[in-house]
Each structure stands twice: as structure tokens, then as C-alpha cells.
Amino acid sequence: MTASATTETLPAKGLPRIGVMSAIGLLLVALVLVWLGVNLAKEPAAFASVFLDGLTLGLVYGLIALGYSLVYGILELINFAHGDIFMLGSWISFTIMARRFHLGDTNSVGKLIPALLVTMLAAMLFCALLNTATERVAYRPLSGAPRLAPLITAIGMSFIFQNVGLNRLGPAPVSVPNVLSHNAVFTIGGHEYRWYQLIVGLTTLPVLAGLMYLVQRTRQGKAMRATAQDQDAAAMMGINVNRTISFTFFIAGSLAGAAGLLYALYTTNIQYDQGFTLGLIAFTAAVLGGIGNLPGAVLGAVLIGMIQQFNEGLSWHSPGSDWTQSIVFSILILILVFRPEGLLGERTPEGA
Numbered sequence: 503m504t505a506s507a508t509t510e511t512l513p514a515k516g517l518p519r520i521g522v523m524s525a526i527g528l529l530l531v532a533l534v535l536v537w538l539g540v541n542l543a544k545e546p547a548a549f550a551s552v553f554l555d556g557l558t559l560g561l562v563y564g565l566i567a568l569g570y571s572l573v574y575g576i577l578e579l580i581n582f583a584h585g586d587i588f589m590l591g592s593w594i595s596f597t598i599m600a601r602r603f604h605l606g607d608t609n610s611v612g613k614l615i616p617a618l619l620v621t622m623l624a625a626m627l628f629c630a631l632l633n634t635a636t637e638r639v640a641y642r643p644l645s646g647a648p649r650l651a652p653l654i655t656a657i658g659m660s661f662i663f664q665n666v667g668l669n670r671l672g673p674a675p676v677s678v679p680n681v682l683s684h685n686a687v688f689t690i691g692g693h694e695y696r697w698y699q700l701i702v703g704l705t706t707l708p709v710l711a712g713l714m715y716l717v718q719r720t721r722q723g724k725a726m727r728a729t730a731q732d733q734d735a736a737a738m739m740g741i742n743v744n745r746t747i748s749f750t751f752f753i754a755g756s757l758a759g760a761a762g763l764l765y766a767l768y769t770t771n772i773q774y775d776q777g778f779t780l781g782l783i784a785f786t787a788a789v790l791g792g793i794g795n796l797p798g799a800v801l802g803a804v805l806i807g808m809i810q811q812f813n814e815g816l817s818w819h820s821p822g823s824d825w826t827q828s829i830v831f832s833i834l835i836l837i838l839v840f841r842p843e844g845l846l847g848e849r850t851p852e853g854a
Contacts, residue, residue, distance in 0.1 A: 527840040541816045547691020552815035553808065558699045560807025561706040562768060565761035566784035567791070567799040568713060569633075569754035575730045575794035576750045578649070582656040583636060585781015586663035587755055591629045591762020592772040593670050595621050596678050599766075605681045614681060618763075625759035633755025634748050642744065660778070667774035675773040678766045702768045709760055710800060713753070717796060726750055730794070779827070783810075786834040792847025801845060806830060 542549045566588050573581045599605045603617040640659055644652045682698035689695075717723040728736040729746045737743050765780070766772050783806060791802025810830065814823045821829065837844065 524840070527836070530836070537819065538812065541812075541818045541820075544818055545816075547693055549816065550690045551693030551695065552811045554695050555699065555815065556808030556811030557804060558703045558768070558807070559811060560787075560804030561703050561710075561800075562761055562764050563780070563784050563787050563807050564710060564800040564803035565706060565757045565764070566780060567787040567803045568710070568796060569757045569761075570785050570788040571791075571794055571796055571799040572726075572750050572754045572757075574788070576726065576747055577641070577652075579641065579652050580656065580785065581754070582653075582781065582785075583659035583663055584633070584754065584758060585779075585784065586660050586667065586777035587629050587633050587636075588758040588762050588765075588781065589667050589772070589774065589777030590632065590663060590670075591625045591759035592766045592776065593667060593762075594628050594759075595625045595763040595766050596676065596772060598624055599681065600679060606679050618681070622760060622763050625763045626756040627759070629759030629762065630752045630755035633751045633758065637748060637751040642747075660781075664774060664778060667777070671772065671774045673774070675771050678770045678772060680770055682767055698767065702764050705764060706760075709757070713757070714796060716753070722746075722749060783827075783830055786830055786837075788844075789834055790837050790844055792844030795844065795846045798844055798846035806833070809833070 538549075566585065569584045569588075570581065573579055573584070598621045599617065603613075603621070605614065605617055636659055640655050641652050644655060680698075682701055684696050684698055686694035687697055687700050717726060725736070725741045725746045726749070728739065728741055729743055729750075733743050736746075765776075784803065787803035787806040788799045789802070790805060791798030791800065793799075810826050813820055813826055813829055
């Protein structure tokens with residue numbers, strides 16, 4: 503081999519080349535950062551207020567997104583019924599708060615805290631059992647079928663639960679009592695951050711921390727991670743795969759129930775089709791962070807919550823609420839095009 507031939511085979515040194523698609527992606531990110539920077543410079547107080555609102559909303563989305571990631575991590579199944587189970591969690595929470603405890607706009611702390619704790623436990627248990635039953639009846643019999651079969655089944659279950667919500671809640675939005683205080687915790691340049699927002703955010707964080715401990719530190723969490731890596735190998739090691747899958751659906755459903763209560767308290771407004779829309783937003787958050795990656799799901803949800811609030815709350819050249827869903831799902835498409843593994847996910851041989 504000659505010296506010239508050797509020189510030709512060596513890679514050229516210097517700056518790495520950036521492809522056209524990568525350049526487009528970097529340009530889009532730069533434009534968004536410039537837009538945020540200008541809004542921050544023009545109205546720093548309003549920007550900080552919107553930032554906190556987006557953080558709170560994103561934490562609620564995070565509970566739903568974690569359910570998607572848990573199930574996908576085990577079965578590689580996108581459980582589209584998860585969003586509608588979250589909606590039913592809001593319905594059962596409203597039913598218990600309004601009709602069992604008769605909570606209203608004025609409640610003593612001694613009555614409010616126990617009532618909300620019982621409501622959350624009831625909503626989590628209801629959604630956990632419903633999600634587990636869905637896995638046992640609809641998904642487990644299709645364990646050996648092509649991937650399209652359980653996916654279509656998940657869509658069918660979503661429509662079934664949505665019609666149950668329509669029957670229970672009716673076609674019109676339902677108002678939820680303002681049981682949490684709307685007084686200001688602090689004020690930033692005339693913009694108030696209220697107690698109900700802080701309480702919702704602080705309630706979400708322990709739930710997320712408990713889930714991370716369960717998955718990373720407990721025996722059952724190890725079984726879940728082993729089943730996610732290789733079900734056949736996990737079974738050979740003595741792990742009950744079917745029980746582990748059912749447990750995963752149980753935990754994912756309980757997260758949907760907790761999110762249902764927190765969303766009802768945060769928005770004070772629920773409706774039968776909220777699960778479809780918010781479920782897709784949470785799924786987008788899970789893909790953004792890295793589907794199957796729990797910290798990534800929370801990160802993606804917080805980012806989506808902030809993007810939504812920035813779009814609807816900032817004044818300088820913001821598209822407005824009419825464009826929120828278009829922007830969120832455009833992000834889903836862009837992530838699948840530019841980085842399909844998500845922000846914290848790992849690229850697999852299939853490119854997922």
C-alpha cells in the first residue's frame with residue numbers, strides 16, 4: 503500500500519461536519535432560545551411567573567408520562583388507554599370530594615387534609631386496579647401476537663374508557679370545588695404564585711421520589727428491570743414475569759389516579775375527553791425525555807409544561823393557546839426525526 507493511498511483512507515482532521523438535518527435542528531433551538539431571551543429581557547417578572555406555572559403543570563404531566571414509560575419499558579407497548587384511566591381518576595376524585603366529603607370553597611384544615619388523603623388513596627387504588635384488570639383481560643392474551651394487535655387493543659380500550667367518562671361526567675366540562683387556597687405564596691413583580699400551585703407541585707415530588715426508589719432499590723424494582731431487559735432470561739432466573747407485568751400496570755395506574763386528583767385540584771375543571779388530549783401530551787413528554795427512561799419522562803414533562811405556558815403566557819410574538827397542541831405535537835415529530843431516543847434515552851439497534 504502506497505503512502506498516498508494510506509493518506510486517502512485516513513479521516514480528515516478538523517471540525518466535525520454537521521449534517522443538514524442537524525443544522526436545521528440547531529437553528530430551531532437557537533430561534534426558540536432567542537425568543538425566550540427577548541421575552542425575559544422585556545418582562546422578567548412575567549417570565550418568572552410563567553416559568554413557575556409551567557414547572558407546576560409539567561410535574562402533573564410527569565405523573566402521567568411516568569405511567570407510559572413504565573409500561574413501555576416492560577412490554578414496549580404504548581398504552582393509549584392510560585390517559586383515559588387518568589381521566590377516570592379525576593372523575594372518581596371529584597365524586598369522593600364533592601359527594602362523599604362535601605368539600606367546598608371553605609374547609610377547615612382539619613377536615614381538608616384527611617379528606618384529600620383518603621381521596622388520593624381511593625383514586626390511586628381505583629385506577630391501579632382498573633389498569634391491572636385491563637392488562638389481564640386485554641393485553642396478556644395477546645402477548646404472543648404481532649405488536650400491532652395490542653396497540654389496536656389499547657386504542658379500543660381508550661375509546662371504551664372515554665365513553666365511560668362521557669356517561670359519568672356528561673359532554674360538558676364539570677367544575678371542581680376550589681378546595682385549596684388561592685391566596686398568594688409570594689409575588690414577583692405583581693404576578694402571584696398561589697398556594698394551590700405550590701401544594702400540587704410539592705405533592706407530586708414525593709410520589710416521583712417514591713417511584714424512583716421502588717424501581718432502583720427494591721427487590722420488585724429489580725424484577726421489573728430484569729423483565730424489561732429480557733423476559734425469557736428473567737423467567738429462567740425465577741422471576742414471575744406475568745406478576746411483574748401486572749405489578750407494573752398497578753403502579754402505572756396508581757400514578758394516573760394521583761395525577762387525576764392533582765389535575766382536578768389544579769384546574770378545578772374536568773371533562774370526559776381530557777384523557778385523550780393530556781394522554782397524548784404526556785406521551786409526547788415521555789418520548790421527548792426518552793421513552794422507558796423515568797427521569798427522562800419527568801424532564802420531558804416539565805419541558806412540555808413550560809413550553810405550553812410560555813406559548814400561552816408570554817406576550818412577545820407568542821402564538822397563543824390556539825396553537826398549543828400544534829406546537830406540542832410538532833415537537834413530537836421533530837424529536838422522532840432528529841433524536842428518536844429522546845434527551846436521556848439510549849439509541850437501540852432498532853433506533854428507538
